[in-house]
Amino acid sequence: MAQEGTSTSPGSPEVTAAELAECRADRDPFQWDVREDCQVRQILDRIADKWSLLVIALLDEKKLRFGELGREIDGISKRMLTVTLRNLERDGLVSRTVYPEVPPRVEYELTALGRTLLATTQALVTWTEEHQDQIAEAREAFEAANADPVAG
C-alpha cells in the first residue's frame, strides 16, 4: 500500500496520448489497466463525477442551452454545471456552440463519441435499475446485522 512509498503522483491528472502506449503494455494479461495514471481511471472519473452522466443523458434527447440544463438537473450549481460541461467538452464528448447574439445563447450537444459512450453507460444504468432491489435488500440486511447491539 502507499503507507510509506511516496511514488504516487498527487499532482496533475493529465495524461497525453504519448504516455498511453506504455501504459497499455506491461500489465498482467488478465487485469484491466486501471492504475491511477491511466486513461480508464480518467474516463471513469469523468463519467462518474456526480453530474456528467446526467448531462450526457439529457443531451441524448436534444441539444440544450446552459440554462436549460441547469433547470433540468435539479440540485446542480451554476459552477458545477460549468466545470462539468468544460470537462465533457475537453474530452470530446460534448460540443459547445456559441451564438453571437445578445443576450448570448450557448447550446450543448453530444458528439458522435459522446453518443457511443451513452450507449455503454445506459447498460450500467439498466443493470442498476434491475438490481437496485437486491442492493437495497443487502443494505438493509447489512444494517440489521451491524446494528449496534449494545446501544439498543
Add this chain to the structure above:
Amino acid sequence: MAQEGTSTSPGSPEVTAAELAECRADRDPFQWDVREDCQVRQILDRIADKWSLLVIALLDEKKLRFGELGREIDGISKRMLTVTLRNLERDGLVSRTVYPEVPPRVEYELTALGRTLLATTQALVTWTEEHQDQIAEAREAFEAANADPVAG
C-alpha cells in the same frame, strides 16, 4: 439549479427499498432515474469511487485476503481499502469471510450480484480502451485551442 431552493437533502445518502418505488415512478418516460436521492446515483458513486472497480476486478480472478488486495492495488491506503470493502459488502457485491485463527485471516470474494456487475463494468472499460485515443486527441485539441494566447 440549487441556487435558492433548499429542498435538497445534504444529509444521509441512504435509500431504503420503500423509497425506491415512488422514485421509479413519476419520471419523464425517456429519462433515467438519476436524481440525487435515487439508486442509480448511489450505485454509480459506489463503482466509481476510485477503488471499488479495481477491487471488483481483482476479486474476479479469485478470492483475496485483505493484505493481498492492499499489495495488489498500488497506491491505496489501509483505511480506504477498509471503507471500500465495507461499502461493497454493504451493497452485497462482495462477501467477507473471517477465519477464527490467529493471526486472523479474512477473505473477500465477489457475490453473484457482484459478478453480474463486473460484466457490465467491463463493457465500460472496454469502451474506454477503445476510445482513449480519440479522447486523448480531443484533449490535446482542446488544450491547444485554449492555450492562453496572451501569456504565450
Add this chain to the structure above:
DNA sequence: CAGGATCCGAAAGGATACTG
C-alpha cells in the same frame, strides 16, 4: 494480520458577487 479511531491537510463543491 486485519482492522478501528483520530487528526489533519487537500480537494471538491456551494453561495455569492461581478462581467460581457
Add this chain to the structure above:
DNA sequence: CAGTATCCTTTCGGATCCTG
C-alpha cells in the same frame, strides 16, 4: 444569458497510533 472569480464550508482521504 452564460459564464468567471472568490470565499468558505464540507468531504475525502492519507498518516499515525492502537487493539484483538
